[in-house]
Amino acid sequence: MVAPLLQLREIRLTFGGAPLLDGAELIVAPGDRVALVGRNGSGKSTLLKIVAGLVEADRGDRFADGGATIRYLSQEPDLSGFATTLAYVEAGLEDGDADHRALYLLNELGLSGAENPATLSGGEQRRAALARVLAPQPDILLLDEPTNHLDLPAIEWLETELASMRSALLLISHDRRFLEKLSRNVVWLDRGRTRRMERGFAHFEAWRDGVLAEEELERHKLDRQIAREEDWMRYGVTARRKRNQGRLGRLNDLRQQRRDARRAAGAAEMSAAEAQGSGTRVIEAKSISKSFGDKHVVREVTTRIVRGDRVAIVGPNGAGKTTLLNLLTGKLQPDSGTIVMGANVQLAWLDQQRALLDDDLSVSDTLTGGGSDTLAVGSVTRHVAGYLKEFLFAPEQIRQKVRALSGGERGRLLLARAFARPSNLLVLDEPTNDLDLETLDVLQEALAAYDGTVLIVSHDRDFLDRVATSILMADGDGRFTDYAGGYSDMVSQRGAGVAAKATKAAAAAKTSVPISSPRATVRKLSFKEKHALETLPAKLAALEAEMAALGAKLADAGLYTSDHKAYTAASARLDAARAEHDTAEHQWLELELLREELGA
Numbered sequence: 218m219v220a221p222l223l224q225l226r227e228i229r230l231t232f233g234g235a236p237l238l239d240g241a242e243l244i245v246a247p248g249d250r251v252a253l254v255g256r257n258g259s260g261k262s263t264l265l266k267i268v269a270g271l272v273e274a275d276r277g278d279r280f281a282d283g284g285a286t287i288r289y290l291s292q293e294p295d296l297s298g299f300a301t302t303l304a305y306v307e308a309g310l311e312d313g314d315a316d317h318r319a320l321y322l323l324n325e326l327g328l329s330g331a332e333n334p335a336t337l338s339g340g341e342q343r344r345a346a347l348a349r350v351l352a353p354q355p356d357i358l359l360l361d362e363p364t365n366h367l368d369l370p371a372i373e374w375l376e377t378e379l380a381s382m383r384s385a386l387l388l389i390s391h392d393r394r395f396l397e398k399l400s401r402n403v404v405w406l407d408r409g410r411t412r413r414m415e416r417g418f419a420h421f422e423a424w425r426d427g428v429l430a431e432e433e434l435e436r437h438k439l440d441r442q443i444a445r446e447e448d449w450m451r452y453g454v455t456a457r458r459k460r461n462q463g464r465l466g467r468l469n470d471l472r473q474q475r476r477d478a479r480r481a482a483g484a485a486e487m488s489a490a491e492a493q494g495s496g497t498r499v500i501e502a503k504s505i506s507k508s509f510g511d512k513h514v515v516r517e518v519t520t521r522i523v524r525g526d527r528v529a530i531v532g533p534n535g536a537g538k539t540t541l542l543n544l545l546t547g548k549l550q551p552d553s554g555t556i557v558m559g560a561n562v563q564l565a566w567l568d569q570q571r572a573l574l575d576d577d578l579s580v581s582d583t584l585t586g587g588g589s590d591t592l593a594v595g596s597v598t599r600h601v602a603g604y605l606k607e608f609l610f611a612p613e614q615i616r617q618k619v620r621a622l623s624g625g626e627r628g629r630l631l632l633a634r635a636f637a638r639p640s641n642l643l644v645l646d647e648p649t650n651d652l653d654l655e656t657l658d659v660l661q662e663a664l665a666a667y668d669g670t671v672l673i674v675s676h677d678r679d680f681l682d683r684v685a686t687s688i689l690m691a692d693g694d695g696r697f698t699d700y701a702g703g704y705s706d707m708v709s710q711r712g713a714g715v716a717a718k719a720t721k722a723a724a725a726a727k728t729s730v731p732i733s734s735p736r737a738t739v740r741k742l743s744f745k746e747k748h749a750l751e752t753l754p755a756k757l758a759a760l761e762a763e764m765a766a767l768g769a770k771l772a773d774a775g776l777y778t779s780d781h782k783a784y785t786a787a788s789a790r791l792d793a794a795r796a797e798h799d800t801a802e803h804q805w806l807e808l809e810l811l812r813e814e815l816g817a
Contacts, residue, residue, distance in 0.1 A: 228277035239409035255406035257625035294346030296334035303330030340366030505554035516695030532691025565640035641669035
């Protein structure tokens with residue numbers, strides 16, 4: 218058995234009240250790809266900081282291999298004290314690390330290396346921090362929501378980059394597709410304790426539901442046992458008092474066990490208040506264009522949106538997605554072309570910047586406008602406490618100021634506000650930001666039950682596949698193409714995902730920073746590289762055939778019960794084959810790019 222690089226044992230941590238972590242354990246071995254999952258507020262980020270050595274637990278042990286290098290990506294990186302982003306990234310390198318990776322990673326993430334960290338946006342700071350932790354290729358890579366603020370091209374690039382690295386990964390993310398592609402193990406943090414599954418995230422939700430169902434069965438058995446003991450106490454024979462006292466003690470123990478049991482947090486129950494139905498035609502745009510100065514942001518876009526459509530606008534950052542959304546909803550007027558709104562359209566908007574929230578208002582006043590404990594949800598008057606409970610707010614949070622809420626809680630509050638207002642057109646601009654996986658499930662179900670029309674801007678591919686009925690894809694230079702279906706359908710029709718565009722920052726890097734990537738060096742392909750180019754396609758085809766066969770085998774519903782060992786072996790091999798395929802595909806793409814650059 219391979220010795221672990223890092224191990225946590227019986228970790229306990231309390232910030233007042235119930236323990237946040239109570240007996241949590243974790244093992245990270247070489248080559249592990251571990252997804253750390255759990256509800257918002259369950260302590261995932263805190264546990265990751267304990268792994269990184271940044272937070273000390275109240276109790277428990279942390280063991281780390283003295284020779285192992287660990288890099289941690291925080292949700293709020295600190296770039297102060299550095300003159301440029303390149304200096305910041307290079308400061309994370311150690312003796313023997315490849316210097317060129319710092320600039321290469323910055324360029325791939327849309328930065329030049331010459332930026333002043335003090336002038337960067339939050340998203341740009343996070344990209345620089347991501348380059349800093351990736352550059353040394355550490356033994357253990359700890360990533361807390363690495364896809365936040367990244368557009369689809371950057372997310373797809375990051376998946377490929379991480380798949381090619383030898384580092385052990387421990388990552389937190391709400392992006393299902395990202396977790397499915399990268400994880401081989403899952404650690405579920407629930408009610409302070411951890412459970413580990415030795416399979417990828419694709420299997421997690423079915424496994425979790427089974428664990429919770431088993432817990433509920435055990436709780437039901439305990440309730441029945443308590444009821445039997447209480448019945449005996451009332452009506453049983455009382456002559457043998459000493460034996461009765463022992464049985465009474467056991468009953469008290471059962472009651473205490475029932476009180477101490479921490480039940481799983483409930484699920485949100487979202488539903489949007491619906492207005493009277495709109496006309497069949499909701500929005501019709503003909504040849505609309507919008508420019509800002511010399512920049513064509515939207516050019517000659519024509520689309521027709523009818524009642525019941527779920528239309529997603531997709532593309533890289535800066536491609537004009539939000540501008541197009543504002544044009545279609547009447548927030549902006551086009552420079553040319555026409556936009557016609559249908560009859561009886563009532564709009565509700567969820568803003569990605571959370572700009573609709575006032576930090577100085579309480580949670581209750583945000584919904585009611587102040588001076589009342591009730592609000593109108595559609596045509597029904599609801600008490601604010603009962604309505605907020607459906608969005609997983611505790612009673613004590615009702616009077617809490619908005620500034621004290623977490624990112625996930627702000628997201629849920631905006632959803633509660635948007636869903637309370639009668640509408641037949643919902644506009645969701647990055648609705649999945651900061652929402653945990655369970656809340657995302659409920660949001661998807663609420664949108665499926667919504668009879669109106671939905672406009673979405675999102676970088677979450679799984680969410681788009683589950684919700685969207687059509688995709689408006691940014692093709693560059695302000696042009697958009699309409700594809701039927703979700704994100705995967707768009708990829709099938711298009712033949713590729715969202716193509717990354719060369720950024721001005723990357724181009725500027727070649728002249729502003731006196732370091733060049735080794736790709737720019739003029740040379741010939743080596744024999745080994747030529748051989749890999751010739752053999753990798755066959756290897757990829759063989760792996761794809763093997764994955765298809767394994768997938769068909771695992772699709773047999775009876776295999777799990779009839780031959781559990783065969784099921785486990787096939788599942789493990791499928792995960793390994795996927796990882797091998799991703800690595801080989803990345804290697805082949807790198808060599809193809811190199812071959813094209815060398816004209817070979």
